[in-house]
Amino acid sequence: MESSEIDKIINQYGGKESVILAILQDIQAKEKYLPKEALEHIGEQLHIPLSKIYRIATFFRAFSLMPRGRHEIVVCLGTACHVRGGQRIIDQFTMELGIRSGETTPDRNFTLETVNCLGVCAAGPVVAIDGQYFGKMSPIKVEETIKKFRQDKSDKKEGLNGKN
């Protein structure tokens, strides 16, 4: 990320220290993670110690310090989804993709995440991929759902338990 781009975001908020959260969110939205250089640059511009920025960046769930995959799979583990079998959905994604929650596939196509509630409780269990909601999920539907987002649309599996 160019420092001029970061400056643009900072200036948009008037450069006050209190808007650090909003600045980090914009960078996260743009880059899908918070690059170290960006955090250092913000610190210099706003005169905030890097330690404080790092503390904020690691406190809130919205931020990642690692680069993310092209597609972000978010499995909801809210109570409504949980009682309808949400845990089995995340287990199935883990099995299909070979990664745990918070990890990214080696080809950087998918990042798997869980969330404590997406607020789509009536349709649980719910999964959101790149902001698109998939309601009434079941472990059986996981494979075909992933397929829609695979690069080559083939049956190639990243998983440890691939059936190919």
Added chain:
Amino acid sequence: MGRISTPQELERFRDEILKGRDPNQPCITVCTGTGCHASGCHQVVDAFKKVLQNYSGGNGINFRVTGCHGFCERGPLVVIHPKKILYQRVKPEDASTIFEETLLKGKILEPLLYEHPTTGMKITHEEEVPFYQKQMRIIFGNNGNIDPAQIEDYLAVGGYRALCKALFSMTPEKIIREVKKANLRGRGGGGFPAGVKWETCKNAPDDIKYVICNADEGDPGAYMDRSLLEGNPHSVLEGMIIGAYAIGAHEGYVYVRNEYPLAVVNIGIAIEQAKELGLLGENILGSGFDFDIKISRGGGAFVCGESTALMASLEGNVGEPRAKHIHTVISGLWDHPSNLNNVETWANVPVIIDRGADWYTQIGTEGSKGTKIFSLVGKVNNTGLVEVPMGITLREIVYDIGGGIPGGKKFKAVQTGGPSGGCIPDSLIDLPVDFDRLTEVGSMMGSGGMIVMDESTCMVDLAKYFMNFLKDESCGKCTSCREGTKRMHEILTEIAEGRGTMDHLDLLEELGWVTAEASLCALGGTAPNPVLSTIRYFREEYQEHIINKRCPAKVCRALLQYRILSDVCTMCGRCAKVCPEKAITGKRKTKKEAGEPFQINTGKCIKCGMCFEACKFEAVEVQ
């Protein structure tokens, strides 16, 4: 329309809007709340737009995209006004048929109607559907009539009338008296009287004051605040402006949850529109009162729903709570008096001011007035958002509105109050729902999540689930909360995996007590509730896990055993195909070969349950 500078001008503008709208003109409304979004409403919207584009019939047919109607289970929902014909589970290909048959010819399309679950009768109109009949939708009802991106729609249903009344015929003191008289209690969970809070903030000696809208709806299983902000953002803004005027604040914040991008967009549009019309900003409606609102996006931390943590986050710090020896209404955001209320609380304010406290207090029970929006979810037929008068029984909510439990299963409990709440068992199903009754039975109102559970929900697993949630979300400031939730989770995991002892139950109760007593904020203070309430009402289920190493609800994986019933198995081979561990062997039956029933190698089985999911003949048994 430019800036409006008197209340009379606003009324003239409202008349103009209403004059341009014939209430008898047909209007197609499509719900685009998140529930319907998950069922594909956007394709339905596109299909209708296409159909309407190709239509050149002349006489106007209106089309409106609205926020959540509440009946999420049956989405995508389409309502045809003025008769309010409800079509449910509408698909994109239905759009042209609905248009040609219902709108042009006036014919009702039977297959798209809601079918009464017991009588099997088709129901044509929205208000006749049992899900809506027992509700009282004074806050949430306008969602279905409003395009959230059109301020004109809100004005057409009487929006900002309460603001005029507050600014031009009431003093700040009178507004506070009215809110106190209405006994409006905080809908975010605490149930603290909003009027008292406002009064303390107003009387705090400081020139700078803030009002804040808490839209950091973190309770899992609750999404009413999201739907209000997304579907009717102006009602929240109007409440905030009235509150700010009463308190004497000129700056406000809406702190929205990171997971709700559409809410951020819609409240942003609403703020812009209100400013353009002079309903927000400097000299509101020519009254001399200035008030501005900014949006702040949360960072996805549950603890930021707590007032002091939320304010810390607004200041640009990590969201850790502080001790409240001095309340935030005296010294909050940047050490100035700050009045924080939740989304639904703010949305109640215009209704109270417009219709008066005397009208408002007719609804509800002695200690809890008005209505409450619940998200009725989990193991219930009609999931969705319901707004009911306080004092309605759980039975009415679960059975009359919710339509009972799916699959003929037995009702077990209702969980209210999110991770701070508790489970209410079957024996208390006739409990009237209000702030005080729920607290008495060891749960709480919370923000309004109501998760219905049937016999296939394991209470130990549920307690473990909440403790896992809380240990992750504990900010870590207080040792009792940080360590207490972690240890409770460990013990619950031991029990769920068959290594529990009876002493564990005593230890859980002791740990729960310490966590609650020694933690600063409500997160730790209420953290043991899910554990203590499940031990209180479902002790036998814990004992079953501990003594007999059995999970009666068949949820706790370590205690389960999968088996294929050879006499039921049709030898189709689906189970073996989906088994990730290749733990299922057998031979498929074909025209040429007789086949062999499939069986599970228990040594290889990882108990993922895929075979159970895949089998269409119920040949896979769980023990």
